Amino acid sequence: MAQPVIDTLAVADALRRTGMEREQAEGVARTLGTELGAHVAVQRDLNAGFAGIRAQMDTRFAEVDARFAQVDARFTRVEAEIHAMGADLRALGAHIEALGDRLTGLDGQFKFGFGLLAAMLAVVIGMIGVLHA
Numbered sequence: 001m002a003q004p005v006i007d008t009l010a011v012a013d014a015l016r017r018t019g020m021e022r023e024q025a026e027g028v029a030r031t032l033g034t035e036l037g038a039h040v041a042v043q044r045d046l047n048a049g050f051a052g053i054r055a056q057m058d059t060r061f062a063e064v065d066a067r068f069a070q071v072d073a074r075f076t077r078v079e080a081e082i083h084a085m086g087a088d089l090r091a092l093g094a095h096i097e098a099l100g101d102r103l104t105g106l107d108g109q110f111k112f113g114f115g116l117l118a119a120m121l122a123v124v125i126g127m128i129g130v131l132h133a
Helices: 008-017 022-039 043-132
Strands: none
Touching: 008 022
16 A cells, blocks of 8 residues: 555644534545545655666666777777788888889899890891991
């Protein structure tokens, strides 16, 4: 049984002191007690409602905290992958630099070989010219 919100006997007595008939005063007090009991929340009701809300909030915050932990773990993995890629890129840069050095050396050899070939071709053309004349 729900605890009464008001003391209907005290209300009826107060109404009788103002001159209201006993039956009317008791009827008004009972009606007032019934209506307030059905439609007014007492501290116990509020405490129970807030306890439920707190429990739901705690559950939701725990879910949010778990999700943030997952996101933090992903960021940590991505950060590690970026650092690894940086190391790979530095190694690739070193290989490209070494290849550039080798190509520079080949360029000098190519120029010497091309010059030698051009000189030999000139000699051959000259010989053909001499032999043809």
